[in-house]
Amino acid sequence: xxxxxxxxxxxxxxxxxxxxxxxxxxxxxxxxxxxxxxxxxxxxxxxxxxxxxxxxxxxxxxxxxxxxxxxxxxxxxxxxxxxxxxxxxxxxxxxxxxx
Numbered sequence: 001x002x003x004x005x006x007x008x009x010x011x012x013x014x015x016x017x018x019x020x021x022x023x024x025x026x027x028x029x030x031x032x033x034x035x036x037x038x039x040x041x042x043x044x045x046x047x048x049x050x051x052x053x054x055x056x057x058x059x060x061x062x063x064x065x066x067x068x069x070x071x072x073x074x075x076x077x078x079x080x081x082x083x084x085x086x087x088x089x090x091x092x093x094x095x096x097x098x099x
Contacts, residue, residue: 044084 014023057080064072 013019057076061073061076064076
């Protein structure tokens with residue numbers, strides 16, 4: 001039988017020096033990336049998450065690899081590279097427009 005404990009909620013604990021890095025990492029996931037490289041890493045992480053079971057292009061690539069469908073795997077890899085290149089180009093256009 002599980003035991004439940006009543007604890008006092010102390011939100012200021014998140015701002016203590018030893019917890020600031022963890023708090024910043026957690027909150028950073030809710031804001032868009034500042035640098036282009038961060039965005040591209042997020043795009044690649046998304047494909048990796050799909051590969052391990054979260055859906056998306058990675059899941060389709062995993063299914064194609066399991067069926068030994070090399071042409072489809074190559075197509076998915078090309079699409080992923082094109083998506084990264086497009087995101088890179090669009091972000092550089094946006095940076096130039098802002099500057």
